[in-house]
Amino acid sequence: MGAAEPRVPPWPWVAYQILLPLLAPLYLVYVFFRKRRRLSEDWLSELSVRLGWTVPSRPDFRKSWLWVHAASVGEILAARPLLRIFQRELPEVEILLSCSTATGLELARRSRTAKVSTLLPLDNILCLRALFQNFRPAALVLVETELWPGLLYMAGKYGTRLFLVNGRISSRGVRRYRWIRSLMRWMLSRFDLLCVRSQRDWRYFAFLGAPSKRLKVCGNLKFDSAVGGEVLENRIGTPETVPWEEACGWNGQRSVWLCVSTREGEEERLLQVYRSLKPAHPLLRLILVPRHPERCTAIEGDLLEGRHLWIRWSGCRAGPQRRVEPALPDRSRVPQARPHPEPECLLVDQVGILSRIYPRADLVFVGGSLVAHGGHNMLEAGAHGKPILFGPHTQNFRLEARYLQARSGALQVKDSADLQVNLERLLDDPFLRRRMGENAQRAVRSLSGASQRTWDLLSPALKAILTPSTPSS
Numbered sequence: 001m002g003a004a005e006p007r008v009p010p011w012p013w014v015a016y017q018i019l020l021p022l023l024a025p026l027y028l029v030y031v032f033f034r035k036r037r038r039l040s041e042d043w044l045s046e047l048s049v050r051l052g053w054t055v056p057s058r059p060d061f062r063k064s065w066l067w068v069h070a071a072s073v074g075e076i077l078a079a080r081p082l083l084r085i086f087q088r089e090l091p092e093v094e095i096l097l098s099c100s101t102a103t104g105l106e107l108a109r110r111s112r113t114a115k116v117s118t119l120l121p122l123d124n125i126l127c128l129r130a131l132f133q134n135f136r137p138a139a140l141v142l143v144e145t146e147l148w149p150g151l152l153y154m155a156g157k158y159g160t161r162l163f164l165v166n167g168r169i170s171s172r173g174v175r176r177y178r179w180i181r182s183l184m185r186w187m188l189s190r191f192d193l194l195c196v197r198s199q200r201d202w203r204y205f206a207f208l209g210a211p212s213k214r215l216k217v218c219g220n221l222k223f224d225s226a227v228g229g230e231v232l233e234n235r236i237g238t239p240e241t242v243p244w245e246e247a248c249g250w251n252g253q254r255s256v257w258l259c260v261s262t263r264e265g266e267e268e269r270l271l272q273v274y275r276s277l278k279p280a281h282p283l284l285r286l287i288l289v290p291r292h293p294e295r296c297t298a299i300e301g302d303l304l305e306g307r308h309l310w311i312r313w314s315g316c317r318a319g320p321q322r323r324v325e326p327a328l329p330d331r332s333r334v335p336q337a338r339p340h341p342e343p344e345c346l347l348v349d350q351v352g353i354l355s356r357i358y359p360r361a362d363l364v365f366v367g368g369s370l371v372a373h374g375g376h377n378m379l380e381a382g383a384h385g386k387p388i389l390f391g392p393h394t395q396n397f398r399l400e401a402r403y404l405q406a407r408s409g410a411l412q413v414k415d416s417a418d419l420q421v422n423l424e425r426l427l428d429d430p431f432l433r434r435r436m437g438e439n440a441q442r443a444v445r446s447l448s449g450a451s452q453r454t455w456d457l458l459s460p461a462l463k464a465i466l467t468p469s470t471p472s473s
Contacts, residue, residue: 009149009153009186010183010186011182012180012183013153013183013186016150016183020122020123020150021124046102049118049119050119050121051121051122052124052126055118055130055131055134056118056134057134058116058134058135059094059115060115063094064092064093064094064465065095065135065136065137065138066086066090066093066095066096066137066138066141066462066466067095067097067098067137067139067140067141068083068086068096068098068114068140068141068143069097069099069140069143069146070097070098070108070143070144070146071099071101071104071143071146072099072101072103072104073103073104073107073351073352074222074377075099075143075146076097076099076104076107076108077107078144078166078220078221078225079143079165079166079225080111080113080225081224081225081451082165082221082451083095083097083111083113084113085451085452086462087113089455089459090463090466090467092467094116095113095114095115095116096114096115096118096135096137097111097113097117098117098118098119098120099117099119102119103293103294103351105118105119107352110352116135120148120151123148123150125150125154128150128154132154132155132158133158138160138161138465138466139162139163139461139465139466140160140161140162141163141165142162142163142164142165143166143221144166145169145173147187147188152187155190156190161192162190162192163193163195163458163461163462164191164193164195165195165221165454165458166196166197166218166220166450166454167201167205168196168198168201169204169205170374170396171204171395173204174204174207177208181208181209185208188205188209188211189209189210191210193457193458193461194215195216195217195218195454195458196215196217196218197217197218197220197399197450198217198219198220198399200399202217216457218450218453218454219447219449220447220450222380222400223444223448223449224449224450224451225379244313244316244357245360247316248315248316248343248346249311249342249343250285250343253283254283254285255281255283255284255362256284256285256286256287256360256361256362256363257274257284257361257362257363258287258357258358258361258363258364258386259364259365260289260354260366260367260381261289261290261367261368261377262288262289262290262291263371263373264295264298264371266367266370267290267302268302270286270288270365270370271286271306271308273416273423274344274345277424277427278344281427285345285346286344286345287345287346287348288345288347288348289348289357290348290367291376293348293351296347296349299347308344309342309343309345310343310344310345310347311343311345311346312347312348312349313346313347313349313350313353314349314350358380358381358384358386359384361381361384361386362427363389363423363426363427364378364381364387365389365390365419366378366381366388366390368396369391369392369393370392370393370415370416371393372393373393373396374393374394374396374397375391375393375394375397376396376397377397377400378397378400378404378410379400379444381440382404382409382441382444383441383444383445384441385437385438385440385441386440387411387426387432387433387436387440388409388410388436389410389411389412389413389419389423390410390412391412391413392412392413392415394412403443403447407439407443408435408439409436409437409439409440409441410436410440
């Protein structure tokens, strides 16, 4: 193993690098009209980082740098147990953590698992050059499917060794990658080691050209992140302050239905189900956690249309007086804050706070599954001992969904009507809820250990690369 001198990339790589600058004007339009409204990043600053004009400063030129790249929030959370192992086992090494989304960057910056956090520049050699020149990383660890041709080329050019952890490829991805198989073979051959989640992923990577001797099955890091509760907390005030339920005005005993990682087109359906459940369960409360917090303003339109009382998570700091009056006939008008005794819905507009909310939930729906997004990670809900429901679209987490269902920890519903039926059954049967939650928790705990297995495979190479007699400069 080991990174050899960069071989000449195949023609799809050359075409890719030529095509990207030609598409740059479209990206600029996208950034201007959409990303400037992101909550966590100023759009001009983000544009400068994406184009490679601005790079974070390197605090220490005497130490070796390990670069870890994870796409967004889910991948960062999955990598947190492994990042903690890196910190413990490689104390003389600094970690650079990059991600592809603004929400991921917000979470990365609030964590304590990296010395420097940044957005990944566009996958063009001109955009990536400054970041490589500044940090000169000795090794680059990619999480899941972050296979960027330009990034891998620049790693070879700067002598950065490559590793993949928690590698996964869906059946749909294999069908797409077949059309660029020469490029995939070139990219996968550049890795020193590819740690994948399952035997199925091993077969897919091998089919696309990964050297079989460098492929290892280590399990899913997300099981460890769920079991370990590796989720950042965002406390209201300081510890020992008022619990968030009271700060939001939810006093007394309430049943709580938590909907996480919801996607566009789902919230409206979930609110319809909620309205149908309310007559029989008047004390039922709903928590909506959209996959992308910047969508909260659009979701408020659905809440307004359904005449719901709601509060944002960020509004909990102001206490129960901060409420939104739903009786506005014109959706174009700005909602006015008015006092009301208690909201029905909590709209979560921040990332990394689910570890505070899960203990209070009675039922959990995992989004991206009623619409064709392939589903999202349901392991965290299981680790907290909660009964789980999800829709028919779970192809991105098919193994996890089947595993939880086979152990009676989760239910898959066909549509909104089926979701309502199963919610009614669970709300009427506390014993069934408790049994499902316990089953889900046992199922998740039985699959932990991927982080340690991954480290055991990575450690000989990383220690040799990152702790040489003369650190990189």
